[in-house]
Amino acid sequence: MEPLLFLVHRIPYPPNKGDKIRSYHLLEHLAQHYAIHLGTFIDDPEDWSYQDKVKALCASTCFLPLNPRQSRVSSLKGLWTGQALTLPYYYQAPLQQWVDAVMQREQIRHIVVFSSSMAQYVERYPQAYRLMDFVDLDSDKWTQYARARSWPMNQLYRREGRRLLDYERHIAATFDASLFVSAHEAGVFCERAPLCTPKVHWYNNGVDTRYFDPDLTHPNPYPPAQIALVFTGAMDYWPNAEAVEWFSQTIFPHLRGLHPNLHFYIVGSNPTDSVRQLADREGIQVTGRVPDVRPYLAHAHLVVAPLRIARGIQNKILEALAMEKPVLTSPQAMEGLETGALGVGCQTATQPEEWVMGVQPWLQGPPQRLASHRQWVTRHFDWATNLGTVDDLLSSARTRQVAS
Template sequence: MQELLYLVHRIPYPPDKGDKIRSYHLLKHLSQHYRIHLGTFIDDEKDWSYVGKVKDFCDETCFVNLSPKAARLRSLGGLFFRQPLTLPYYRDKGLQAWVNSVLETRSVRNILIFSSGMAQYVSHAGPARRIIDFVDIDSDKWMQYATTKSWPMNWIYRRESRLLLSYEKQVTREFDGAAFVSEAEANLFKRLAPEVATKVTYFNNGVDADYFSPKNIYPNPYTAGTDTLVFTGAMDYWANVDAVDWFARGVLSAIRAHLPDVEFHIVGARPTARVMALATLPGVTVTGSVPDIRPYLAHASLAVAPLRIARGIQNKVLEAMAMEKIVIASPQAMEGLCALPGKELLVANDEDDFAHQIVTLLQSKSHRTMGHAARARVLEDYSWEKGLTRVDALLSQPQIISTDEACPHALQNHFKSARDVA
């Protein structure tokens, strides 16, 4: 087997949140074809218990503890060196020494970098083929954050967006290829960086449709006979926090004015104080970490994805669709998805639209066939096997795979980047 260096900004296990789901499936797939040298950070003490699981996929590993508080302080050094703060956040001398040793003593022909912050470790990697999976356009995400904040944070976020975009362009120029999580994300980056467009491609996230199957029997975690709306996701992620706060404080009250027994369950690990405060509102439950989100999806009346800030593909939407749930999503949560609005899921634009569509659905019990169509879409376009074949081609072929296979169902050109409207 050939040897491959794989650098990931966060341990790729357990696959319980967006980036870990993608990085884990990449690791699992690559381990079937390469001897993996994995370097990664661990930023949650609980994740040290999964080191053995990750080692099973690898020939050699380097795990580095990352304290988020210390990393944030370290990142401030970027302010004095005209660097994006992302780079010092993920900079570690020990990991750099390990990477250097691997490149000097092993026959590494391929390097796969997961997220922009890890590219700094292989800026001088010799003849090895270097591919980066940016996943999302992080620079545009910071610009979205900037539009929601006041000074000085909006200045810091705009600075990070500007410098990180410059760095993303630099990495793409220097590397052999750059991938994103969806065709829409790849095409947006091509517009932002036309000078490197020929090196840009994508591969979709997938869903384990056997695991997220409506045919399995799940215990009901809700009060019997209630109509329940569910949101799933890591509840320390700012975009998710913003989404549930906006929905619970604005949309839910309008729904309960018509249907007073409707409940909203926020299901996900590490809820922040802002999220926990929502549990004091009528009809809102915050579960915190649960051993299995599938019962919460299976027995929910509807799944909601009211994100106002989003990049890439939302796994929460795909998982609910795989479970044959009707999903009501914001346009931002829909971006990049290959799904037909009105047939395979629903899109709501504002508070009134969310409330109206949800009340109509719950009162009429209609559109039940939409769940079947949603799962069919996942089975057709969102298998890991299908997406990861593009990774194999990226690592083995000198040409980058075209992104011209436009999905006829995606709202690919419906959205502008935050940079276009800021």
């Protein structure tokens, strides 16, 4: 098979958080058509155990450790070079050396880059077809962080938003094509980089509906007589942590007063200290990493996603819908999802009173299943169908190369 260089900012396994779900399925799909040469970082010590899973899909690999604390120090170089801090955070000379060696040895003509931070390694190879999967508009995420933080961090985050947008524009202009996670996300980028519009595309994420299947039997993780609300997500990710802290402090006490048996489960790996402290509040459980999130979804009365900082597609919402659960979420978490046809089982709330009113109908009786949710996910979020966009772009590149 033809060789392809695939660069990812974080090992694409296990597929248990947003970016790794997308990068894993992209890798698995590409491996059906190309000999993959994968370069990536490992920033979670537990992820070293998954090297063999990833190697099985690749012709060659380069795994390098990324220590978040050391990388934060390295990122400060951007303050005097003028770069976005994200770029030195993810730059390591050994990866550049590996990329250069693979490009020469394998005569690589196709490159797929996942996350803008990894594009710096292949800027020197314009002769290859370079496809950039931005996923989300990361620059806007930093700008949202700035609005939520006080001085001096708000100034640093605002600067990062500006500098990273400059870099995103540069990559979109110089690479052959760029991808985003939704039509909405692609549209926002085109508004900010109109000259790049002809080269901007998108493909939806997918859901493994065979895995997230409500007809499978899952043990109930909740004690008898409990009414369970659940939030799922990586709990060392600041937007997730901020969301559950706000919900626990602002919304849940009102709900708990109305329903004494109501419990809020925060399910996800690596909870921050501030998230762990929420477990001191009556009715709130912080699970940490769990071997399987599906039992918590299957037996919950309602899934909540109160993110106030969000970009792109929230996989946690798609997985809940695939499990036929009712969902109450913030408008920010729903950007990019056309869910109007789902009706009352998938609603948004902004003000505290809207959250309280939106939760209540789902707390009476046993948990309900909404088959229309799964049907909608199956129709719109199939990985094989959606990744056809990537196939089309790479095929067009092969056609042009043969013609030339």
